[in-house]
Amino acid sequence: MEGLERIVREHPFFAGMTEDQTNLLAGCAKNVRFEAGQYLFHEDEPADQFYLLRSGRVALQIAAPERILTIQTVGESEIVGASWLVAPYRWGMDAKALELTRAIALDAACLRGKCEDDHSLGYELMKRFMPILIQRLHASRLQILDVYGAHK
């Protein structure tokens, strides 16, 4: 458990949190590992955890008829999964490990409970999630713009 607390405390996503807060979060955490090709989760399944990647790479994908569309890839030190934050807590896409991936999985129900009990913890967590979500939103907008087209 000490090892997990240290890993959570030292993950860049939680930088700046107090030790008490990271210890609380570590209570919801476990180490997980995915082989290349293995799915972290599938679209429309319950979003019951989120992942802090420690190593490896994950593709966020949406299945279309006869093909899989990769929206984004994320890697070491990045997070996978935000649907656990918002009802109805179901994944909006698939997440597939592209290579051997090690991560910390945080149980969503456990986290939501701790955030309800301790709003400061919830606020600290939101302060870390929101910039990432905004960055990804901006990146998605740029992707949609298709800026490399010949006439852009």
Next chain:
Amino acid sequence: MSTALTSERPAVLPHADPMVPRIGRVRKRVRDLSDVWTITVEMDEPFYFAPGQFNMLTAFGVGESAISISGDPAKPEDGLIHTIRDVGRVSHALSHLDPGDVVGVRGPYGEGWPVDVARHSDVVIVMGGLGLAPLRPLIYTILANRKDYGKVVLLFGSRTPTDILFRAELEQWRRRLDVEIQVTVDAATDDWFGNVGVVTTLIPRATFDPGNTVAYLCGPEIMMRFGAAAMRDAGVPDEAMYLSMERNMKCGIGLCGHCQIGTVFVCRDGPVFRGDKLRPLISVKEL
């Protein structure tokens, strides 16, 4: 804006009459992508240029267009190399010149990438699509003098895997142990196992010292604007960034005003600008 010419040799002076092209002959034409071609032009005398400069190329009987030089400034014997996207009448004609055909060359023009400012600093080069072409002379120069720089990070974004420009060369650079290189595509094909997402998403993943970094960005203007913002978020100030602008250049020497943005002429004062000089200009709509 200060400009450092990387070559120790003096750049060839434009013709006595800067509006009269010199004549070159196409030595080689290579198709890089479905709509992108690289032509090598043979000149009567060695043609020296600084990374980031451009020439006005004439397809006789069709017209003239500003084209970045994409070759190695230290190897004039390789010929004068330009990479051209076939998007209009002139670029179509230029990109379809056959070996032996004549081409008009005016230049080299413009302020290129300042290389000396990055000595002893980390270097981050952010490229989108065809933006790799005008940055390639800079990359050649930095890699040829690798010991003069700290970390060298190349971040390249492309529309799809099949649109990756100079792919063989990117793979060759990736094999070096002294360069960090990351490639991403906006839209992946089924056989692509690399990164997916816009090139700006690579910036937070790269390792460099933001307080001692010089960044060079080239690509579509929107990409550069957001790329510069991501570099600022990473802690690199506008003063340590350089961006290459593209505008409709006609005379190439700051006379006609076609490429004017605010108070500057892209052909004469650019195409490379320091971030703090450019930021007030590219953030204004309709300029």
